Amino acid sequence: MSHWHEWSPHEQKLAEAIYSALDGFTNLGAAQDPTQRRIDFTTLFRCVTHPEEPFPAALQKQLTQDPKLREDFHHLLKKCSSYHIPRAAAASSGDLTERTVDQFRIRLRPSRVESDQLYILIELPDETTDSPSTLFLYDTQGGCLKQALPAPQEREIQLLMNVDNPLVLGLKDHNTEIFLR
Amino acid sequence: MEDNIYWLFEAQKSSEFTNLLQLVSETEIDGELKFTPSISRELGRLLVCRAYAPTLLELSHLVVMAQQCSPTQPDALERFFWDSGPARPNVFRAYIEKQLKLEALHSGGFSLSNDAVCIKHQDIDFCITYSRMPLLSALMEFLVTSLGYRILDDVLQLLSSQPLSKKLISDTANQLSRLLYDFLKSHLPTVQTQKNFNHLIGFLKSTYPRGFDQNSINDDLLLNFWKESSDQVSENNGDFKTFSSVYQRFVQLYRSLEHVGALRNLTFATSIGNDRDAGEIDPGDLLEHVEQIESSGDLLDTLQSPPAESIKFLNNREHSRLDRLIKSGHIASKLPLSLLRSEVFEPQRTRLTQALRDKVDKKRITMLIEEGPEEDYNSRFVLFEKDKSHIEQVRYASLYVLLQAEHHSAIELALALNPDLDLHHLNTDNNPAPDALLSSFFKMATKDSKVETDLSKLADTAYRAFKKIARKGFHDDEISQTDIIDGFAVGSDVLNNLKSQIDTFLQTASQKSLPNGDWTSQFSGDRQIFAKQFHKLYVEAERSQTSENSP
Numbered sequence: 144m145s146h147w148h149e150w151s152p153h154e155q156k157l158a159e160a161i162y163s164a165l166d167g168f169t170n171l172g173a174a175q176d177p178t179q180r181r182i183d184f185t186t187l188f189r190c191v192t193h194p195e196e197p198f199p200a201a202l203q204k205q206l207t208q209d210p211k212l213r214e215d216f217h218h219l220l221k222k223c224s225s226y227h228i229p230r231a232a233a234a235s236s237g238d239l240t241e242r243t244v245d246q247f248r249i250r251l252r253p254s255r256v257e258s259d260q261l262y263i264l265i266e267l268p269d270e271t272t273d274s275p276s277t278l279f280l281y282d283t284q285g286g287c288l289k290q291a292l293p294a295p296q297e298r299e300i301q302l303l304m305n306v307d308n309p310l311v312l313g314l315k316d317h318n319t320e321i322f323l324r
Numbered sequence: 325m326e327d328n329i330y331w332l333f334e335a336q337k338s339s340e341f342t343n344l345l346q347l348v349s350e351t352e353i354d355g356e357l358k359f360t361p362s363i364s365r366e367l368g369r370l371l372v373c374r375a376y377a378p379t380l381l382e383l384s385h386l387v388v389m390a391q392q393c394s395p396t397q398p399d400a401l402e403r404f405f406w407d408s409g410p411a412r413p414n415v416f417r418a419y420i421e422k423q424l425k426l427e428a429l430h431s432g433g434f435s436l437s438n439d440a441v442c443i444k445h446q447d448i449d450f451c452i453t454y455s456r457m458p459l460l461s462a463l464m465e466f467l468v469t470s471l472g473y474r475i476l477d478d479v480l481q482l483l484s485s486q487p488l489s490k491k492l493i494s495d496t497a498n499q500l501s502r503l504l505y506d507f508l509k510s511h512l513p514t515v516q517t518q519k520n521f522n523h524l525i526g527f528l529k530s531t532y533p534r535g536f537d538q539n540s541i542n543d544d545l546l547l548n549f550w551k552e553s554s555d556q557v558s559e560n561n562g563d564f565k566t567f568s569s570v571y572q573r574f575v576q577l578y579r580s581l582e583h584v585g586a587l588r589n590l591t592f593a594t595s596i597g598n599d600r601d602a603g604e605i606d607p608g609d610l611l612e613h614v615e616q617i618e619s620s621g622d623l624l625d626t627l628q629s630p631p632a633e634s635i636k637f638l639n640n641r642e643h644s645r646l647d648r649l650i651k652s653g654h655i656a657s658k659l660p661l662s663l664l665r666s667e668v669f670e671p672q673r674t675r676l677t678q679a680l681r682d683k684v685d686k687k688r689i690t691m692l693i694e695e696g697p698e699e700d701y702n703s704r705f706v707l708f709e710k711d712k713s714h715i716e717q718v719r720y721a722s723l724y725v726l727l728q729a730e731h732h733s734a735i736e737l738a739l740a741l742n743p744d745l746d747l748h749h750l751n752t753d754n755n756p757a758p759d760a761l762l763s764s765f766f767k768m769a770t771k772d773s774k775v776e777t778d779l780s781k782l783a784d785t786a787y788r789a790f791k792k793i794a795r796k797g798f799h800d801d802e803i804s805q806t807d808i809i810d811g812f813a814v815g816s817d818v819l820n821n822l823k824s825q826i827d828t829f830l831q832t833a834s835q836k837s838l839p840n841g842d843w844t845s846q847f848s849g850d851r852q853i854f855a856k857q858f859h860k861l862y863v864e865a866e867r868s869q870t871s872e873n874s875p
Contacts, residue, residue, distance in 0.1 A: 145588055146535030147525070147581070154584055157613070160605040161580035163517045164614045167372030168345055168365065169572060181343075183351040184468045185358060188406040192399070215473035222477070223399045 181205065187216065190289070191223050191324070194276040198289040206285035213285040220279055220322045228321040230283075238315035249321065251314060254303065261311065265292070265300040265323075274300070275323035280313040282320075288313055292323075339513040345371070348465045359411050359462045360629035362622055367462040369618065372512065375611035376463065376504060381497040383460045384483070385450045388493065389441055391484050392434060393423035401480060411461040412630055413454035447490045467500065470507050479503070516561050523553070523560060524577050538581035541574055543661040544839070547853070549574075555861055565861065566673055567854075568648075568666040575655050579617050623825075624650050626818050631810040635797030637718055637819065642711055649708070649829060650822065657832040661846070664701050664833075668847075669854050672697040676862050686863060693858045700847040705830070712826045715819055720789035722816040725803045727783055730766045733813040738769070738782055740820045746778040 147155070182202045189196050206213055221227060228244045242249045246268040254260040267274060274295045280288040288310050292300050304311050313319045349364035351357070359367075370376050390404035397403065408419040420441060433445030442451040452460070468476050479499050486492055527549050528536045546567075553564040564570050624647060627637050638646070648666060649656050656663050676692055699707075719741060726734035739745055747765070769779045790798060802808050840846040 144537050144539065145585060146537055147528070148535055150584070150588070154588065157587075157605055157610075158580045158584045159518065159521050160610050161583060161613055161617065162521050162576050163514065164369070164372045164610060165576040165579060165617070166517050166520070166573065167341070167512060168368030169576065180350075181347055181469075183347055184465065184473065185351050185353050185406050187473075188402055189353075192403075192407065211472050218474040218477060219402075223402070 182212070184215075187219065191216075191219055191279070194291045198287065203287065206287060208285075216285075216287070217281065220281060224279070224322040224324045225273065225275060226321075226323040230320055231317040239317065240315070242314060242321060249314065251311065253306075259306050260303055261306055263302040263304060263311065263314065265295075265302075267295055267298045267300070269298070277324045278310075279322040279324070280310060280319050281322065282313070282316065282318050286313075339511065339516075341371075341508070341511040341513070344466065344469050344511075347469055348462060351465060353406075353410055356410055359458060359465070360625070360633065362625040362629045363411065363458045363462050365618070365622065365625060366459055367466060369611060369614050370459075370463070371466065371508065373607050373611040373614055374505070374508065375607035377497070377501050377607075379460065379463055380500045380504070381494065382452060382456065383463055384493045384497040384500070385443065385448075386452055386457065386460050387480055387496075388443065388483055388488065389420070389434065389452070393420060401484075405461055405464050411458040413457060414630075416457040416461075417454045445488060448488065448493065467504065470511070471503050475503065476500075513561075516563070520560055520563050520573065521577070523564075524549075524573065527552075537585060538578045539658075541578050541581075541659070543659055546570055546574055546659065546662045547665070551853075551857060554857065555865060566670065567662075568670040568673075571648075571659070571662050571666045574659070574662075575652050578655050578658070583613060583617055623818050623821055627815060631807050631813075632815040632818065633811070634807055635811045635815055636795035637797075637815050638714075639795070642714065645707060646711055646822070646826070650825060653825070654828070656825070656829050660829060660833040660836055661838065663829075664704060665850060665854075667704055668697045668699055668701060669850075672854075673858070676858060680862060689863055690859070693855050693862070696851050696855065701843045702847070705833070705843070708826060708830060712823065712830070715823050715826070717789045717792065719816060719819045719823065720786045721793050721798060722812045722819065723782070724786035724790040725809065725812045726816065727766065727769050727786065728803060729809045729812075730762075731809055731813055732762070733816060734769070735762075735765060737816045737820070738779070742778065742782055745782065 150158075180201075182199065182205055186199065187202070190198055190202065206216060226244065226246060228242050228249070231239055231242070240251045248266050250262075250264045250266070252262045252264055254262060265275075265278075274292075276292055278290045278292055280290070290302070290310055292302070294300075302310075314321070345364070345368055348367065349357075349359060349361070351359065370379060387401060390401050392400075393404055394400035404419070404423075409415045421436065433443055433448070435442045435444070439455070440451045440453040443449070479496060483492065483496055528540060528545075531545060531548075532540050550564065550567050550570045553560065553570070554566070557565055563573065624638075624643060626632060627643075648663060652659075652663060672692075672695075676689065679689055679692055719737065723734060723737050723741060726737060765779070768777055769783045797803075797808055797811065803812075838846045840849040
C-alpha cells in the first residue's frame with residue numbers, strides 16, 4: 144500500500160477533487176427548516192396555473208422579501224396570462240372605479256342593496272372564447288392576491304364583495320397590475 | 325447578538341448550492357417527491373463534478389420536444405416540466421403520447437417508440453429515452469432555481485423564436501453551460517472544502533509523520549480530531565463542529581484515498597498521469613470516479629426509486645436508522661465505534677442546539693448535557709438486530725411474491741436465503757433445457773407440494789413471512805401487478821446486500837477491541853468525553869461569546 148507522500152501531485156489533486164465532489168452533496172437528505180424553505184418553482188407554477196391551488200402564505204412573504212423571486216413571478220404571470228392590465232397612468236388621480244385595456248374592462252359598481260358591498264364586473268370582449276378562471280392582482284412591492292373567478296353570464300363575470308376587501312382596494316389602486324388567466 | 329452566536333446553534337452553515345440542491349430534491353408534486361432520491365443524487369454528482377455540458381445538450385433537445393407538445397400554448401415548456409406530474413419515465417411517456425399531435429409529429433420530424441422520442445429535422449437527428457428524462461427534468465429544476473426563471477426563459481425562448489437547427493440547439497446548450505458555470509463558480513464552496521481537505525490531511529500527517537494511507541483512519545483518530553477541531557468554527561465554517569460531520573468527512577476522505585490508491589495499484593506506472601499533467605481534473609473522468617465510489621451507497625435510494633418505491637420494504641424509521649450505516653458501505657466496519665458515536669450522541673447534540681435556539685437557561689443546558697443520550701451502544705445494537713430480522717422476513721416475503729409470479733429472480737433469492745438448497749430433484753433428464761429446469765423449479769417451489777423438498781419448505785416459510793407483513797405492496801390483490809413484481813425483483817437484490825452489510829458490521833463490531841474493554845464500559849467512557857466536549861462547545865463558548873458582546 145502506498146503512502147500519501149509517495150503520490151504524485153496529480154494523484155493528490157485527484158483525491159482532493161473526489162473528496163470535494165463527495166462533500167458537495169453530502170448533506171442531501173438532511174431536512175431543512177420548513178419556515179426557511181424557499182418556494183420551489185413547481186409550487187409557483189401550480190399556484191399561477193391551477194385556479195383551485197391556494198396562494199401560500201410563505202410565497203406571499205417571500206415575494207415581498209426577494210426581488211429575484213418577484214421578477215420571476217411577474218414574468219411567469221405575464222407569460223401564463225391571457226390578459227394583462229398594466230398599472231394605471233400616473234396622471235390619473237383618486238381611486239379607480241374602472242380598469243380598461245384594449246379587449247375588456249373591469250368595473251366596480253356599488254351594490255344598491257348593501258351600502259358596504261359592491262360588485263366587481265369583468266366584461267369580456269365579444270370575440271373571447273375562453274373565459275378566464277383566475278384573477279391576479281399584483282403590486283410593485285410583491286404583494287399579490289389570487290381570486291378564482293366564476294363562470295360568466297352573458298359575457299360578464301360578477302363578484303360581490305365588501306368595500307374594504309383587499310381585492311377591491313387593490314383594484315382601485317393605481318399601482319397594481321391585473322392578470323387574468 | 326443572534327448573528328454573532330449563530331455558529332453556536334448551527335453545526336455548519338450549508339452552502340447556497342447545498343440549499344438549492346436540497347430544495348430540488350424535496351420538491352413535491354401531486355403529493356409525492358417529484359424526483360426520486362437516486363435522481364437527486366445523480367444530479368448532485370453531475371453538478372459538483374461540473375460534468376453537465378453533454379446533459380445540457382440533451383436538455384436543450386428535450387426543450388424543443390416539450391415546446392412541440394403544445395405548440396400553440398405560450399407555456400408549453402412550463403407545462404411539460406412543471407405540470408406533467410412526478411418525474412418518472414412512464415409519466416413522461418404518457419404525457420408526450422397524449423400531447424403530441426400527429427400534425428406536429430409529421431411536420432416537426434418527431435417519432436415515438438416504446439423507449440424514446442426522436443427528432444429528425446433539417447440537420448438535427450437526436451433521440452432521448454424516457455428513462456433519461458427524469459434527470460433532465462431535475463437539471464431543468466436546478467437551472468430555474470439557481471439562475472432564475474426570467475433569465476432561463478430568455479435563453480430558452482430562442483429555441484421557439486428562430487428556425488430550428490443543430491447549431492441553434494448547440495448554442496443554447498452552450499449559453500446555459502456558461503450561465504451554470506458562472507453560478508457554480510461563486511456558489512460551490514470550493515475554497516472552504518479545499519481548506520477542510522488540507523486540514524484533514526494535515527492532521528493525518530502530524531499523527532503519522534512517517535506516512536499514511538486510508539487504513540490510518542481509525543476510531544481514535546476521529547475522536548482526537550474532533551476534540552481538537554470542533555471549536556475552531558471560524559476557521560472551518562463549523563464543518564467539524566459535530567462528531568457526526570467529522571465522521572462523514574473522514575468517510576469521504578477514506579473513500580477518495582482508497583479509490584486513488586486502488587487506481588495506482590491497477591496502473592503499472594508509479595503515478596496516474598505525470599507531473600506535467602498536474603492540471604485540472606477532467607470533469608467527465610471525475611464524474612466516473614465519483615459514480616464508481618457512490619454506487620455502493622445507493623442501496624437505500626434504490627428502494628425509494630421505481631420500481632421498488634411502490635413497495636414499503638422499510639418504513640421511515642428503519643430507513644433513517646440504517647441510513648448512516650449503509651451509506652458508509654464497508655467503511656462502517658472499519659470505523660464501528662465512530663459510527664455508533666455518531667448514531668448515539670448526535671440526537672443529544674440536536675436537542676442541545678434546539679435548547680439553545682429556544683434560549684433555555686444555562687442550568688438546563690448543563691442538565692441536558694449531564695443526562696446524556698437517550699440510548700446507549702447496546703440498545704443501538706438491539707435495534708440493528710431488529711432491522712436485520714425485519715429485512716430477513718421481507719426477503720422471505722419477497723420470495724413468495726416472485727415464486728407466485730414465476731419470476732427468474734426467485735432462483736437467485738432462494739439460493740441467497742439458503743445457499744445449501746438441494747435442487748437435485750429438478751434434474752430429471754440427462755440434458756435438461758433451461759426452460760424445463762425453470763418450470764420444474766417453480767412447480768416444486770410451492771408450499772402445497774405433495775413431495776416435501778428443501779424448495780417446498782422454503783416456499784412455505786416464504787408464504788408465512790408474506791402473511792405476517794401488512795405493508796404497502798404486501799397484499800394479495802397487489803402482488804399480481806407487473807410494477808409490484810418488478811419492484812420485488814429489484815428490491816430483493818437490494819435486501820440481500822443490506823443484510824450482508826449489516827451482518828458484516830455487527831460481526832466486526834462484536835470482535836472490535838475497544839479502549840474501555842466492552843461496549844457497556846465504552847459507552848460510559850464516551851459519555852464523559854462527549855459531556856466534557858459539549859460543555860466546552862455549548863456552555864463555556866457561549867459564556868465567553870456573551871461576555872464579548874456585553875457593553
